[in-house]
Amino acid sequence: MKRLGQVIRVRPESIAEYERLHANPWPQVNAAMRHANIRNYSIYRFGELLFAYLEYVGDDLAGDMASLAINPEIQRWLALTDPLQEPFSERAAGDWWLSLPEIFHTD
Numbered sequence: 001m002k003r004l005g006q007v008i009r010v011r012p013e014s015i016a017e018y019e020r021l022h023a024n025p026w027p028q029v030n031a032a033m034r035h036a037n038i039r040n041y042s043i044y045r046f047g048e049l050l051f052a053y054l055e056y057v058g059d060d061l062a063g064d065m066a067s068l069a070i071n072p073e074i075q076r077w078l079a080l081t082d083p084l085q086e087p088f089s090e091r092a093a094g095d096w097w098l099s100l101p102e103i104f105h106t107d
Contacts, residue, residue, distance in 0.1 A: 001039075002056040003105065006097035008028050014084035015075065019045070021081060028073040036064040050085070050095060 010018050022043060033041060037058030044051045058064050068074050082096065091098040 002061065003102055004052075004054050004056060005100040005102065006052045007100060008047065008050050008052075008097045009086040009088070010050050011084055011086055012048055013049070015045070018050075018081065018084045021084075026073060026077060032068060032071045032074050036068050038064075052072045 022037055037056055039055045039057055041054040042052065044053075054062070085096070088098040
């Protein structure tokens with residue numbers, strides 16, 4: 001299992017809409033993430049900062065992320081949520097969220 005942490009900004013004027021959408025995520029989106037071996041996915045907000053945590057339980061992260069990228073329901077969801085966000089310029093090429101290195105973990 002691989003733990004991933006990511007950050008992005010939510011536009012201040014979009015906080016209410018972003019939280020409204022995530023209060024009732026589409027079942028098809030949740031199912032697609034589960035099919036892509038994503039577990040324990042959470043998003044936290046502090047002001048305009050969004051922090052996402054997820055656990056990846058598969059063995060082909062790049063392949064599973066590629067399958068999500070072409071999923072029509074995921075594309076529809078991102079068409080609603082991406083405009084509400086402002087990515088960090090430091091993110092990796094091709095990424096929307098900025099991935100963070102894990103520096104400490106305990107069970």
